[in-house]
Amino acid sequence: MSDILTTLFRHHLWANLRLLERCAALTPEQLDASIAGSYGSIIVTFQHIVRAEQSYFSRISTGKRLERPENEPPMTFDDMKASLQKTGAGLLEWASKVQPGETVPIDWDGVMRDVPKTILFTQALQHAAEHREQIKAIMTEIGIEPPDLQGWAYFEALG
Numbered sequence: 001m002s003d004i005l006t007t008l009f010r011h012h013l014w015a016n017l018r019l020l021e022r023c024a025a026l027t028p029e030q031l032d033a034s035i036a037g038s039y040g041s042i043i044v045t046f047q048h049i050v051r052a053e054q055s056y057f058s059r060i061s062t063g064k065r066l067e068r069p070e071n072e073p074p075m076t077f078d079d080m081k082a083s084l085q086k087t088g089a090g091l092l093e094w095a096s097k098v099q100p101g102e103t104v105p106i107d108w109d110g111v112m113r114d115v116p117k118t119i120l121f122t123q124a125l126q127h128a129a130e131h132r133e134q135i136k137a138i139m140t141e142i143g144i145e146p147p148d149l150q151g152w153a154y155f156e157a158l159g
Contacts, residue, residue: 002095002096005095005096006092006095006096008125009088009091009092009095009125010092010154011151011154012088012091012124012125012128012129013084013085013088013089013091013092014154014157015128015129015132015149015154016049016053016084016088016128016132017081017084017085017088018147018149019046019132019135019136019146019147019149020046020077020080020081020084022139022146022147023042023043023046023077023135024077026042026144030042030139030142030144031043033138033141033142034138035134035137035138035141037134038134038135038137038138039131039134041138042135042138042139043074045131045134045135045138046080046131046135047074047075047080048131049127049128049131049132050075050080050083050084050087051068051075052124052127052128053083053084053087053088053091053124053127053128054066054083054087056087056091056120056121056123056124056127057087057090057091057094057124059104059106059117059120060090060091060094060098060104060117060120060121061090061094063104063105065106065107091121091124095121098117098118098121100116100118101116102116102117102118103115103116103117104117104120132149136149
């Protein structure tokens with residue numbers, strides 16, 4: 001089972017970093033592009049991916065909500081890369097540590113609920129994948145070839 005989890009979370013980290021690298025080469029105008037149905041612009045969506053993963057990882061590793069300062073400044077590409085490397089490695093490490101019955105209390109629309117940590121892992125993977133696809137769709141719409149982030153491309157990149 002750990003090989004499956006390791007592969008899933010290594011692909012997740014690889015895909016995040018590969019897309020981030022591609023986005024870092026875009027112009028400010030391209031980074032501000034958006035399409036209907038997406039979370040927001042490319043840069044806003046990427047920062048959302050990073051901040052959400054920080055939150056999921058905090059809940060998984062500490063059991064606590066990540067406190068953020070109000071009016072947190074936008075992250076640079078270097079900030080996002082460092083964060084994704086940290087949380088990606090953390091998710092890899094914690095995937096083998098968390099036991100099936102472990103939960104974390106989360107305020108769910110005003111009601112405290114014990115949520116299985118396994119659900120947070122699922123959300124971390126799915127959330128990022130959904131928003132990576134939105135960014136890729138925006139890139140395609142503005143005439144930029146997005147990177148191939150499929151499992152096959154990951155396998156090929158491994159050599």
